[in-house]
Amino acid sequence: MTAPRPGRRPKAARWVDEVYQGVIRTGFRLERRLFLGRSPHQRVEVVETAGHGRLLLIDGMTMVSERDEFVYHEMIAHVPLCVHPRPRRVLVVGGGDGGTVREVLRHPSVESCTLVEIDGLVVDASRRYLPRIARALAGPRSRVLIEDGVSFVRRTAERFDVVIVDSTEPCGPAKELFGPAFYRDVRRVLADDGIVVSQAGSPFYELGTIKNLLGILRPVFPVAQPYLFTNLTYPGGLWAFTYASRGLRPVADLKHGRSRGLKGLSWYSPAVHAAAFVLPAFMERALGRRSS
């Protein structure tokens, strides 16, 4: 060890921290800020980190890191798409970074994937700074609409086999995505075998949010259940999606053969799919009713 020379003090590490519920923070070692913009909806930021590649943050919440985004995107996309016997038309609400669309388009049966993102700035920043995640948005099977997903599902005459609600937390522009009117509209735009999957929050910190969302889904859909994944970037690691459908069951109706065409996955497999619907005891007690 040598003493630091005067005037040459080593720079202290800088961190980009997400403070969550005022009690826990997750910080990534910052290399440099690449982009900071403000849209009418929110603050959008892209940073380069020392160990996690690039991060996209919205209003200070980490949305994706290049290092582990595969977990979230594989689990939100392949769970419904591997249960559905032949998904052709898919709608993604939110998800402007493009990672969900990228995973959806791995399925050869998909003819078109429509992304409805309220904030064009998220799409623009992702296209420019996160090309490995956003690249699928430019493909011939992708359609990108910059508009409010809530009003889109209210007004559209189109029908979809799978709807994926890839949103932030239930605050700001995403609030209505956690309401009952939205899910009645989702049911209307779903084809007969339709499935809807939604980001649902943290089982440790927001069990109430997950419970509320299930309480909204269960009167509208005959099948509604949470499932789990764990990643590096969301506070506490463990996080939940909800699965709801007009009839297809998430585990019993999974035909293992359907996922065989998927190549290059890092997280998803049919066994991981089934295991994700197994809930820890405290969730089982709080959320009740299973029908996997």
Place this chain on the structure above:
Amino acid sequence: MTAPRPGRRPKAARWVDEVYQGVIRTGFRLERRLFLGRSPHQRVEVVETAGHGRLLLIDGMTMVSERDEFVYHEMIAHVPLCVHPRPRRVLVVGGGDGGTVREVLRHPSVESCTLVEIDGLVVDASRRYLPRIARALAGPRSRVLIEDGVSFVRRTAERFDVVIVDSTEPCGPAKELFGPAFYRDVRRVLADDGIVVSQAGSPFYELGTIKNLLGILRPVFPVAQPYLFTNLTYPGGLWAFTYASRGLRPVADLKHGRSRGLKGLSWYSPAVHAAAFVLPAFMERALGRRSS
């Protein structure tokens, strides 16, 4: 909003952070420090946090928080104890906080649980500041030995049905617990149906550590596999244990009836047990060979 009065500036939040591999940090909102001591082995610290109860830290690494310690302790204890047909004698190496012993003693068949902890300061601090975790150490079926676990298993003439290696990371006093000589000794102290479970590290950040540990276990034990859990306090959330045995398979030999006697669990169930052995695709590829 009123402007802060001069001399009455609101105190900034204080955090107790664990920096991991220099690239990620997990911080808990600090209320106050309760204990800081230095033993010949390490620095031992107990703090009160705003949202996670009390935390025990060793050399700056979070060992347990009162809020979520149930996950780790239920998964390290009930997995081997529910596979073993009749566990009577259990050895815990490390785990001076007492949480693992508490879970072991939920099993009525257990006649004695021996804790061998190298650092008496961990046991003393836990007894004083974490009584809900450490209380089982005082029970009639518990034996607490303050000595090096490595030399204990080398010298003892006792035999155990289950050995649980509840250690910190492979550095400092825990280093030898990740070596081949230790596991040959563990095999010797295990009874015929014996099972050993060990803390193994983070799949995202330390896949090499898990691979090394399996590489040490597989020549010594006919069955050796990782399994997963996720909690709030270890960096990245997702963490692994290894399961190894003289023959009992972790899922195929689990008799669901065996766990029925357990009451008041918050995480473990037979379904959670089986799901924990399902590995994400990237681990499956890196670690190969399954025999659950």
